[in-house]
Amino acid sequence: MVRRLLLTLASLVLAANAAFAQGKPVLTVYTYGSFAGKYGPGKIVKERFEETCGCELNWVTAEDAGSLVGRLRLEGADTKADVVLGLDVNLAAEAKSLNAFAPHGLDMQDLSLPIAWNDDTFVPFDWGYYAFVYDSDKLPNPPKSLKELVENPNGPKVVLQDPRTSAPGLGLLLWMQKVYGDKAGDAWAQLKPRIVTFTKGWSEAYGLFLKGEADMVMSYTTSPAYHIVVEKKNNYKAAIFSEGHYLQVEIAGMTRTTKQPELAKTFMAFVLSKPFQSAMPEGNWMMPAKAPATDLPDAFQHLGQPQKALLFTPEEVQQNRRAFTDVWLNATAR
Amino acid sequence: MAFAILALVAGGFIALAAVGGERPALLSIGPYLWRVLAFSIVQAALSTLLSLALGVALALALARRRFPGRGAVLALLGTTMVMPTIVAVFAVFAVYGRSGWAADILSLLGWRGEFSIFGYPGILIAHVFLNGPYVARILLDSLSLVPAEHWRLASALGFSPAHIFRHLDWPVLRAELPGLTGLVFLLCFKSFAIVLALGGGPSRSTLEVAIYEALKIDLDFGRAAWLSLIQLAICLTLMGILNWALTRPPTPHTVRSQVQRHDARNRSLKLFDAIVLSAGALFIAPLALSLLSGLDNILEIADADLLRAFLTSMTIAVLAATIACLLALALATAARRRRVVLRSPRIAAFYDFLPNTLLAVPPFALTAGLFLILRRFADPSSAGLILLPLINGLAALPFAYRSLAPRLLTAEERYGRVAASLGITGVNKLAIMDWPLLKRPFAAAFALAMALSFGDFGIIALFGGQDLVTLPYLLYERLGSYRLDDASAIGLFIVLVAFLLAHVSGRLSHAGD
DSSP: OHHHHHHHHHHHHHHHHHHHHSSSOEEEEEEEHHHHSTTSTHHHHHHHHHHHHSSEEEEEEESSHHHHHHHHHHHGGGOOOSEEEEEEGGGHHHHHHTTOEEOOOOOOOSOOOSSOOOOSSOEEEEEEEEEEEEETTTOSSOOSSHHHHHHOTTOOOEEEEOTTTOHHHHHHHHHHHHHHGGGHHHHHHHHGGGEEEEESSHHHHHHHHHTTSOSEEEEETTHHHHHHHTTOOOOEEEEOOTTOEEEEEEEEEEETTOSOHHHHHHHHHHHTSHHHHTTHHHHHSSEESSOOGGGSOHHHHTSOOOSOEEOOOHHHHHHHHHHHHHHHHHHHOO | OHHHHHHHHHHHHHHHHHHTOSOOOTTOOOHHHHHHHHHHHHHHHHHHHHHHHHHHHHHHHHHHOOOTTHHHHHHHHHHGGGSOHHHHHHHHHHHHSTTSHHHHHHHHTTOOOOOOOTTHHHHHHHHHHHHHHHHHHHHHHHHTTSOHHHHHHHHHTTOOHHHHIIIIIHHHHHHHHHHHHHHHHHHHHHOOHHHHHHHOSTTSOOHHHHHHHHHHTSOOHHHHHHHHHHHHHHHHHHHHHHHHHHOOOOOOOOOOOOOOOGGGGOHHHHHHHHHHHHHHHHHHHHHHHHGGGGGGGTTTTOSHHHHHHHHHHHHHHHHHHHHHHHHHHHHHHHHHIIIIISOOHHHHHHHHHHHHHHTTSOHHHHHHHHHHHHTTTSOHHHHHHHHHHHHHHHHHHHHHHHHHHHHHHHHHHHHHHHHHHHTOOHHHIIIIIIHHHHHHHHHHHHHHHHHHHHTOOTTHHHHOBTTBOOHHHHHHHHHHTTOHHHHHHHHHHHHHHHHHHHHHHHHHHHSOO
């Protein structure tokens, strides 16, 4: 009976997919859950792309960037993905080493990233600076630099993410390395008494911060825009640090195994076009990768702007991540 | 059947290890992993001990007392365990956090200090909250199965409360506790998001974190398979010791009938029960009540997405429960045959042992491995549809087995000889002899397995998708878009459904035969 039920269920889904596909080609895009969810930009992107492509865009989601790569690795050459949207640039080298992606062949000029971009495999679609977010009603004088945060024994308490399970966690690990270099271990040890906890993912940490468990949370400079636009609250702010901020770039790539390379290419180009880019700020709460500053919504124009972007190359991250993690572990795990 | 399950698990690991390609750095267990292991064992042992203490005390007190709303309390006890972990974590913070209720009350009382629950206190609170009530629930069910004749006899002989405990309650607890100990220990040993969020630092971490990291960040599947094997080996060793030292075969139950226990009138027991029940309520109620904060947004989340996610969750839960109950039935029948007919209790004990060991298998690694096998035969996009019910079903198997196995033994004791003399065997035996006694526990196990699958986030993280959005998945998706309020409403909704299922399960397992 179990088998029959399963077969029925599977065939129902397949039938639904087949009906979907009738006549029009289907472009399957893997992305993370909140991108394609109710409040994410997925719906708008799908509508706008389908207006011009003569195709169906089908989102397939996994929980987060790590799950996307893991799933791609598991599926290997059988993957149904034509495009994967939402990888983290810090894990780009690992993703590339899967040998699953094809060159995009697009021109990467005129991007609005704070760094030059010349990767031939991945296209950046949005970005943001990692930053510590705080409630200005409760913390009127936030630290002015990462060093001040780390070295002031009476400084604010922070909630962070585990670098082994989450992108912002990895982001802070790399940020500390950029600022402290060989002394990163000591810096972690200095900060440790004021770390409330390291959560599994961004969501838990941000939730704990909103519930008042910590004075600051590791998040993005763009997080306050959400509170301003949706909740009409102006008290959440991102602290701007003088050393510069580590950069988060979200990237997309088309698979080597896609059966419709032309359509996939069209989508990759669409990613950098206005219809897609204009959905990023208030859909994904990140900065668009290609848009003039004047196109930004109000709330985004007035966000604090870091003076300097910090970023390791994906290869550097791949080579050193284990060592950096061990430094962090030794310093924070007593 | 048992071997089929073992083969499934082994196959998954081999596939996972094989795709790793290059030999993984075999046992690169550094000092860090040793510390993690030591911590995992200590926290799991403490969590188990406290959960059992709370469970036993609550079960005894509830067995002696009748009060209005008792049914709802019992259903609540069955609900906490199936909560999505993130809901439980937020509940703990809402009550014991820096800005939680406890802190509010303390500051009202004029206390100005700061306290932190991170570390052992937080982890233990969460684990005891999740598991203690479940232990109470199971023990209460078993306590109420002590035959009415025993009670009459005890009453006639004028048993004191101490006698009653020694001769009536203790044998029941003695039979149930080893299995429960193993179950709770494994659940805590593998606990992941709770330990990270409440542990306060990477020194408080579990092996499951390392497995997750290997799978999702390093993409080193060989390492994931090895770490999984280490975890499995440790759990099996511990369970083996426990099993060898403590386990007795499941005791057959008899017809239960409502008995008013005469020790309910004892004065010091009245005091004891009052203390236990209020302490239990004081511990469980605030955590449960904190979930009601989701009520504000419950209307806003009612949309097509929610309905679809609900139906998907339900479908998966029904399939998972079917798998769990049928497997449990098959295993329990085999165990009974070994024990009663073939007189080989060792093999029977192995069957009893098997379902719990499944809990020691890291679900992420198993899923990944099975997916690699499945991908050769099936379309990868439908793999989730097969894997989700299967993995959830296997995870619910130990729970289903607990309620079915003793009943099958009861049926055998009562009607086995008659059936044998009439030559009734096989499916007929199941239908004619066992089913009448089995149908209620079966339905109860079914509802419980559904509830367990319903709250599970686990592997859907990897295989969810457009066609496969469950309620917990939806919850995380909303959290990812800053919608904390929506997420807590969805959390509340999940818990309410689980509560209803637990209620149904309780009613069924409590009804007379």
